[in-house]
Amino acid sequence: MGSLRKQAAFCFEIIHPGLRQILASVFQFPLLWRGVGVRPFISYFYRMIQISPDSIADRFMRYVRIDTQSDPTSTAHPTTEKQKDLSRLLLKELYGMGITDASADEFGYVYATIPSNSDKKNIPVICFCAHVDTAPDCSGTDVKPILHRYYDGNDIILPDDPTQVLRVSDSPYLKNHINNGIITASGTTLLGADDKSGAAAIMEAALFFVQNPAIKHGEIKILFTPDEEVGQGTAKVDMQKLGAQYGYTLDGGEAGSLEDETFSADAAVIHIHGVIVHPGYAKDKLVNALKVAGAVLEALPKNEWSPETTEKREGFVHPTTVNGIAEKATIQFIVRDFTLAGLQQHHDRLKKIAEETVAQFPGATMEYVAQEQYRNMKEVLDTCPQVAAYAEEAIQRAGLSVKKESIRGGTDGSRFSYIGMPCPNIFTGMQNIHSKLEWVGIKDMAKAAETIVHVAMIWEERV
Numbered sequence: 001m002g003s004l005r006k007q008a009a010f011c012f013e014i015i016h017p018g019l020r021q022i023l024a025s026v027f028q029f030p031l032l033w034r035g036v037g038v039r040p041f042i043s044y045f046y047r048m049i050q051i052s053p054d055s056i057a058d059r060f061m062r063y064v065r066i067d068t069q070s071d072p073t074s075t076a077h078p079t080t081e082k083q084k085d086l087s088r089l090l091l092k093e094l095y096g097m098g099i100t101d102a103s104a105d106e107f108g109y110v111y112a113t114i115p116s117n118s119d120k121k122n123i124p125v126i127c128f129c130a131h132v133d134t135a136p137d138c139s140g141t142d143v144k145p146i147l148h149r150y151y152d153g154n155d156i157i158l159p160d161d162p163t164q165v166l167r168v169s170d171s172p173y174l175k176n177h178i179n180n181g182i183i184t185a186s187g188t189t190l191l192g193a194d195d196k197s198g199a200a201a202i203m204e205a206a207l208f209f210v211q212n213p214a215i216k217h218g219e220i221k222i223l224f225t226p227d228e229e230v231g232q233g234t235a236k237v238d239m240q241k242l243g244a245q246y247g248y249t250l251d252g253g254e255a256g257s258l259e260d261e262t263f264s265a266d267a268a269v270i271h272i273h274g275v276i277v278h279p280g281y282a283k284d285k286l287v288n289a290l291k292v293a294g295a296v297l298e299a300l301p302k303n304e305w306s307p308e309t310t311e312k313r314e315g316f317v318h319p320t321t322v323n324g325i326a327e328k329a330t331i332q333f334i335v336r337d338f339t340l341a342g343l344q345q346h347h348d349r350l351k352k353i354a355e356e357t358v359a360q361f362p363g364a365t366m367e368y369v370a371q372e373q374y375r376n377m378k379e380v381l382d383t384c385p386q387v388a389a390y391a392e393e394a395i396q397r398a399g400l401s402v403k404k405e406s407i408r409g410g411t412d413g414s415r416f417s418y419i420g421m422p423c424p425n426i427f428t429g430m431q432n433i434h435s436k437l438e439w440v441g442i443k444d445m446a447k448a449a450e451t452i453v454h455v456a457m458i459w460e461e462r463v
């Protein structure tokens with residue numbers, strides 16, 4: 001009750017003076033409000049932290065019009081210069097809010113600080129992070145966002161390509177947005193909600209902090225990264241300069257979802273050596289490495305253990321590339337699991353299948369090389385459970401129920417977690433990402449921004 005009373009006192013600070021007086025008289029009689037319970041008051045006050053869906057929609061539409069597609073074939077940082085167009089706009093807007101400790105670097109990263117406004121010392125510095133780039137899978141040039149302000153619940157035919165139809169049967173989550181606003185693209189491009197909805201939520205929360213000094217928080221860092229979609233989002237990040245202890249990426253789906261777990265990921269390469277002899281005189285001597293490679297692939301299980309046969313918490317092994325000539329061949333795999341023990345079992349099993357197959361071709365030899373790619377962020381987040389717990393609480397304070405999810409892939413958050421900033425992933429509302437049917441609900445984006453505000457408040461309250 002002690003901490004609830006503290007929270008109530010805080011809420012008290014930001015309410016209308018008249019209402020404050022009435023409540024003050026009620027609060028003078030502890031027996032009365034103890035009888036009623038303070039919780040209903042508190043949840044009422046939390047609802048006063050509101051971000052306008054329309055204002056975040058405007059902001060979001062401004063960002064998605066800027067082409068920021070990244071390029072997996074480029075070795076430059078950022079992989080495409082045009083990503084900096086959005087970085088520059090974000091920087092300008094941060095300055096415009098009065099956040100003067102903001103900078104953009106030559107790699108396209110934007111760093112900014114909202115100073116602490118709390119008397120408390122030792123509040124951990126937390127970071128909110130989103131990526132500016134969009135996926136290479138689908139065009140991001142000339143995005144024309146369309147706001148369907150009072151969505152009527154019907155399928156939506158996108159005007160620039162009528163074959164692109166957003167169907168309620170394919171996207172049942174649309175039903176949660178009837179009579180609210182949703183934003184789609186126009187049919188020829190992706191929308192870019194991944195992850196400009198995250199950028200918009202962070203910027204809107206930043207503006208809220210600036211305009212509401214009664215909301216107490218510690219030092220907050222803002223980070224926008226390039227090249228997340230091509231796996232380079234943390235390649236040039238300066239963690240020293242960022243100086244945050246804990247982080248949150250805003251890069252998730254349905255309202256209320258919180259992802260604190262990713263795959264642990266390895267690559268595996270099998271090198272196969274054949275025996276090469278002039279084909280005219282090769283009888284009983286030649287061993288063709290390509291055929292051995294084919295046999296290894298054939299020996300893999302058909303109905304399990306692959307991306308196409310697994311879901312939820314199941315891991316898999318997935319051949320991605322075969323290269324070779326008769327003399328030697330290589331097969332590249334990706335290996336995925338949520339646990340390190342599971343990952344090791346996949347390696348052991350794959351290696352055994354390969355060795356047994358190669359043994360059927362006398363003279364052929366093989367090597368098996370495993371390479372670490374990224375690790376499940378949960379291994380790190382379990383060492384500081386408050387990071388995800390505060391996000392859960394913040395989501396609830398924003399009036400949503402929490403959906404804990406595991407990502408069957410990696411995020412920037414998994415990399416951040418292993419370079420010193422434990423970092424779960426919070427929803428923004430984005431749907432059908434990387435496609436022309438991408439869309440986002442504007443109330444979800446507003447709720448994401450509110451969640452950011454609550455996260456910062458909770459960190460301050462708990463010191």
Ligand SMILES: [Zn+2]
Nearest residue numbers: 194195228251
């Ligand atoms: Zn993303």
